[in-house]
Amino acid sequence: MTSSRPLSIFDLDRTLTIYGTWSPFLLFAARRRAPWRLVFAPLVVALMAAYKARLLSRKQLKQAMQRLMLGSAVDRDAVTDLARAYAEQSLAHNIHPDAIASIAAERAAGRRVVIASAAHLFYLEAIAERLGVTDVVGTASIWRGRDLTTRIAGANCYGADKRRMLEHWLAGQDIDRADVHIRxxxxxxxxxxxxxxxDEAVAVNPSRRLLHLALRRGWTVYDWRQPKTAPARRLRERRAISG
Structure with a gap:
């Protein structure tokens, strides 16, 4: 393996974006492709409740949601058109301005930028392209010929699976983990x-639980949700709090 430039890896949903992307993508796609499928929206809510009750895994939830809102198969050209249009809308309305600035700053510092997200690759790649990012790790789909199916290929890129998928990506890039600094x-x-x-953890727009942990461990914390009039973007950068 070879040494590499340091890596800056960004999550997508509610890190770079203002709100999540999966449910909004499905609604966006249904409106453009088959508006009659919006009648299934209450069933999507019911599926989410089943997930909360631990009756479904996240993978099963996402597959079922896609079936309801997009159907069992979608032609590749249609998927590409939907992804491009959604990416354009996302860039205009769902990306924190400070996220764009941070990606630019990491790149200017000589770091290689990666987006790693549970988002499906068929639209994640389109969003990343508009952010100037070519390296992505995300949730892959199973294709049947030219048709996108509802099935996820392998794991949903979430939690511990995201770390494993990043490790696999490093190996595929011929990067030795011991030789690269990761933020x-x-x-x-x-x-x-x-x-x-x-090597370096940065909590961005953190949930309450993450903020508590970040402060205890001395991680850098940014809140890009603050209004532009806020005197500082960085909320806290503290050493670990004892006790």
């Missing part, structure tokens, strides 16, 4: 396995 940005405690794997 990881995320908003949620579900990414704890990747935070602990990284």
């Amino acid at each position: 990881f940005f995320s908003d949620d405690l579900s990414d704890l396995p990747t935070f602990e794997w990284a």
Whole structure:
């Protein structure tokens, strides 16, 4: 393996974006492709409740939601058109301005930028392209010929699976983990396995639980949700709090 430029890895949903991307993508796609599928929205809510009750895994939830809102198969050209349009909308309305500035700053510092997200690759790649990012790790789909199916290929890129998928990506890039400095940005405690794997953890727009942990461990914390009139973007950068 070879040494590499340092890596700056960003989560997508509620880190770079203002709100999540999966449910909004499905609603966006249904409106453009088959508006009659919006009648299934209450069933999507019921599926989410089943997930909360631990009756479904996240993978099963996402597959079922996609089936309801997009159907069992979608032609590749249609998927590409939907992803491009959604990415354009996301860039205009769902990306924190400070996120764009942070990506630019990491790149200017000579770091290689990666987006690692549970978002499906078929639209994640389109969003990343508009952010100038070519390296992505995300949730892959199973294709049947030219048709996108509802099935997820392998694991949903979430939690501990995200860390494993990043390790696999490093190997595929011929990068030795011991030889590369990794800075990881995320908003949620579900990414704890990747935070602990990284050399430097940055909690961005953190949930309450993540903020508490970040302050205790002395991680850098940014809040890009603050209004532009806020005197400082960085909320806290503290050493670990004893006790």
